[in-house]
Amino acid sequence: MNSLDQPTLRVVLYEGSGSQLLDGRERFQILESLLQRGYSVSCAGEGVSPADGSTLLVLGRFPKEHAPTPEDFSGEVPVYVRNTSGLTASEIAEAADEVRNEVQQGEGKAWKPWFPVIDYDRCTNCMQCLSFCLFDVYGVSDDQKIQVQNHSNCKTDCPACSRVCPEVAILFPKYRSGPINGDEVSDEDLRREKMKVDISSLLGGDIYQTLRDRSARAQSRFSKERSEDRALKERKRCLKQLQALGEIPAEALEGLPSQEDIQSKAEQAADRLKGPSQGGE
């Protein structure tokens, strides 16, 4: 099971009635320990934010030794309670791990959350990112809108698609510098965009339009001139150019898909396009 598919566990550090208050230092140590292990933690007094579908783990110092019986009014959310009296921050985190292992049935695959985020205020749905990315990170929604569909396919530390976006609409929040990291887009950034390599031209045209053309011409001259092998070489060349600028990790180049993968992707894209094109697009 991929970590992205795991059920979520929400921790509540409870300091309301029936529990002892923590001092600031203790609270910080417990929180830091839990956050480092990937937990979401609500620090709560009397009121706890309503259930959101996540399994709840309530941690608190309950001096009468017996943790209270939690009430889930919906009856739909599993609730675990652990008395943390006498436990250190790391012991509390271990107790949380035990619950997580029970809930998630084993640890998910570790994954650095590196993936593109689309700024739809800027995106023009030009599909250049989809055309450029060979790892199937992007897809198209039912209403023909570009979207990120396969986050974990993205190559860690590779922001190549954001470099080819003509509208500076693709963010990688964990990237080191702006505007790719989400910083505001300046006039200077826009000026640079105008100087960008025309990736669409480099790749031989937008893949969607290409597929439409190919479908319309039915094995015309175009399909003979533009093989998938050539497209792969063009993309490699483009990625190497971007790598030379110091932005693209070697892993992204090494992990390029095979010709069969590319063929398969093109066929899938063509299938997706059949619907709207038949509708008179």
Add this chain to the structure above:
Amino acid sequence: MSQKPRILYCHCAYARVVPEAAKKKVLEKLCEAGVSFDSVADLCEMSARRDPSLKRLAGEGEITVAACYPRAVRWLFSAAGAPLPKQGVKILNMRAEEPEQIVEIMLSDERENTAAEQKEAS
């Protein structure tokens, strides 16, 4: 502990783009203040998972978020199907702003809200 204003802190646990000192300072001060708040290990990871908690966090009214660039935070929520409301959201950037300033804004909001609640109660 007071219930308002709602505060969300992102620990950006899976990368080192937010300075450790800034994260530590903000988290320490929130813990010292004894306010109720939500903390998450990593908003990016939650967004990729479309974690249901994001809908809860986005849908409970006014919120102050300590995380990274506002444009990134907004679109991370949106990508998870949990867009933040246009009004009543403050996003404070631990990558670029001073942690003392962030804490001051968060806790002054909390103080103002508590004072308003007390006035209302009396």
